[in-house]
Amino acid sequence: MKRNLLALFLLLNLFAFSFSRKLFSENAFHDETVLLELKSSFSDPNGVLSSWDPNSSNHCSWFGVSCNFDSRVVSLILRGCDEPQGSLHLPDSSSCSSRLGGEISPVVGNLSEIRVLSLAFNDLGGQIPEEIWGLEKLEVLDLQGNTFTGESHGNRVLNQGLNRISKDLNPVDEKPKLWIQRFLANFGKSLKVSRFSSFSGNAVRGIELRKLMSFNEEEDGVTPNSDESPGKTGLYPIEIASIVSASVIVFVLLVLVVLFFYTRKWKRNSQIQVAETKEIKVFVDIGLPLTYESIVRATGYFSNSNCIGHGGFGSTYKAEVSPNNVLAVKRLSVGRFQGDQQFHAEISALEMVRHPNLVMLIGYHASETEMFLIYNYLSGGNLEDFIKERSKPALEWKILHKIALDVARALAYLHEHCSPKVLHRDIKPSNILLDNNFNAYLSDFGLSKLLGTSQSHVTTGVAGTFGYVAPEYAMTCRVSEKADVYSYGIVILELISDKRALDPSFSSHENGFNIVSWAHMMLSQGKAKEVFTKGLWETGPQDDLVEVLHLALKCTVDSLSIRPTMKQAVKLLKRIQPSRL
Template sequence: MKKVILALFLVLNLFAFSFSRKLFSESGGSHDDEAALLELKSSFSDPNGVLSSWNPDSSNHCSWFGVSCNSDSRVVSLILRGCDEASRLHFSASSPCSSKLGGEISPAVGDLSEIRVLSLPFNDLVGQIPKKIRNLEKLEVLDLQGNSFTGEFNRIRVSNRGSDEKPNLSIRRLLAKFRKSLKVDPFSSNAARKLMSFNEEDEEEEASPSADHSSPSGKTKLYPIEIASIISASIIVFVLLVLVFFFVYSRKWKRNSQIQVAETKELKVFVDSSDSNSIPLTYEIIVRATNYFSNSNCIGHGGFGSTYKAEVTPNHVYAVKRLSVGRFQGDQQFHAEISALETVKHPNLVVLIGYHASETEMFLIYNYLSGGNLEDFIKERSKPALEWKVLHKIALDVARALAYLHEQCSPKVLHRDIKPSNILLDSKYNAYLSDFGLSKLLGTSQSHVTTGVAGTFGYVAPEYAMTCRVSEKADVYSYGIVVLELISDKRALDPSFSSHENGFNIVSWAHMMLSQGKAKDVFTNGLWESGPQDDLIEVLHLALKCTVDSLSIRPTMKQAVKLLKRIQPSRL
């Protein structure tokens, strides 16, 4: 009877121990993987910011670049392929390479106990290959070719996968040998497999446990106090396991309820794929074309985020606006607002190619315009910037875009951040309004109270700044400021205004010049002498009328278009 009771409680303890190991491995394993990845990152040199997404404060480690996880958030694959002229021959478009890393491989890689694929080829990695890799029992593919490790392992590429989806025996033996002694004959750059020969006894020896020479004999007698201790300990262990079970799985349930599906790297593309000039776009292709959002590819900053140039091919260049995650209440709001933009199309609005939205990354993809933005155009003031025909065309193009947003979109779209840096140009000085898709959408009402003031200081209408009440007339005010900057040498809040009273801006300055009979001094140097002076005065009066305090006096953008068309010069 004693033996039966002992056997029952031993089985219970064994079950409890195994179950607790599983629980703790599920709760702590993913955290250990994240720590191992961060330690691995610290051992690399990363001049091009390939691992910029490896940030525990902004995302889960399973969404980091090059990392793939299973359903328990355990790392099963780490693929970071370096890229140079030689290595490009090894990888196709379906298996791309990224900018090179450098440094050494941290021994922490040996802590990724669930990893099956470890691929770090064609980087500038040096030093010794960590011996802890041999402890990765589930490793199937190890690709370290094209690096500069010391010793005989400078180019290694082994695989435990056979073509018939069964483990390849020779490769399995090679991996077993690699785990045991790390002595592997390196593969050539063409991945020619030359396996080191060794006796099968080595593998059998590794698999055979050493004999236990001290096995005591005889029977152990159990006393009642020992049985009571075993029972008490088993009850305590059982209660603790129940508590651990509810604690761990309650946390896991809560996490799964917050993140119902694994974050994907999908890209929504609006361009018709049947177009012969279009090319398939994916998340990886776009991000890689921006050089992983590096500063060298940054072409502008705005209130919603930064914009990067993404050259996929010489004939396919895009502008990617990376949004500041957290500006929206959630990706559902983001998807809802973006879906409304599919029907917002006008010749003077930038073309929305597609977008990506997840909890850790949001960006919009637009057509790239080679002429830069109007802010730089005004600063440079090259000869075309002095020609009345060019300046008139820009003013008319922007007015047409705003009239379309205000009059023809349902619901109407208010921009709320009109400024020169949000007006883009092509090589023929056609103007395009950008960032309109990030404005708040209005219904049928003429005004709307917002929760905060959007826009840039100096371009915001006074009634909007004071009351947070926005209407299309706020866009008209901002347009008037842009026109004044376009025709003059002054900025909205020019440094030369510092000698005047507080609140003195380009509007106050233009009114002052008119009242003093110096209207011609408003215009940029040479424009008054070369341009039609009557038309210049009309445009000046239009800009000032757009910026009056009374909303009822400000014209609509439709009226502004009508006036500009009436004084339109001959075509370029």
């Protein structure tokens, strides 16, 4: 009897293990590969899927994709045009700029964890893949607004309004509730649908359903075999009762375990849906509402054609939200502060940092899969490009002096007037933007502290860029405002000369030779005028040029006590300020 009980207990545990393993096993097919194959089956003339690039980001951060905590795809929403509220009429295709074409690849059937699939209002055609109907966890299927042809797989058509389906389903002849219940019984599960569209030939009839959660269930009765009586098996009633009780207890425990894990997964999925709320936190009113959809659409869904700059924290895109409102959107790499209260607190603190020579932070968006900052757009580009392309030597000194003074004022404000003081830690020409009147604006202030050094492209282990990082900061990782002063001095040397911080022409010298070493060498050899860019020495006031050169070298000395403050730099530059442009 004990052996029988032990065998039954082991059998029940084996069943529990097999059931749990089957319930929670993950499909070995890689979801990222599925998405890339699905992308290849679409035509994408407007770059809607330009972010689907495995070399630049994780597939869970791609546009329209949401994942669970195991990086399995649970939602794919690629709606071409939003349907007007309360209507089943397809929007005018001429007003839509974000449609996908082609057919749905059968590979979509390998997204075994997907719950929501919406490809509505695109230019998709062909037949709906049979593999879609095998997605057991699919809860919402929205394919309306396309041009699918062929048979519609019986009654298994969800939310396919405005498709061309050849087979006449004739649902109007039956009660909708019974028709839906038969569909649900065929699937063996409950489905939640926002709109169920029925078809009769080419006619489309919308049946609004708030919630469908019930389906017919059949219970199988068990009739005990009269031959298997206690007398024949050698088991007494109390032994049978013990076996049954043990079985019930094990079954209850299994049910509790299953419910526990299912509840955890449900909560995780709920958290993902909450985190994916597409909200924009706006600090500055620009005269029109800003939404997640309007910002992403204005960037061309972060297409390369709208990219205007790359940096250590992400790429920046031009976003024309209206003819009179052009913004710059810095798309950040999703890091450790995603959705964290500290991130929101740091961003809110940056909103209070305002100065005429700082790029204005208009708002931001932060979720589990997407983070970006919204700034005012400056049409003059950045200082790095200006230095490469400058072509007005007659106005060179006035322009260069103005840029140097504007940047000095911005840094003096961050160091002297912010509480606590803000250290930039990555001052370089590409982080200095210009407008059409050569007014200079410092960008990316506060991001080094906000995102941490792990998000920087620097290989020194500190925030900053090779050639611009102060030596004491690179060696000790201890940063102060004097590190910003050093970087500012490097920028001034680049501004007045034709050399870069680590110019290729320095390769013939010893290791560590940079623009500072080169400028000191020129001075020691009596060749100060050779430091300045072509035509500047001849047209500019030479005494003032020498003063600016000495200021730059003083900013880059090794001794922190000798380096001036940015307030002192502003004072000197104002004293030698030329006449206005």
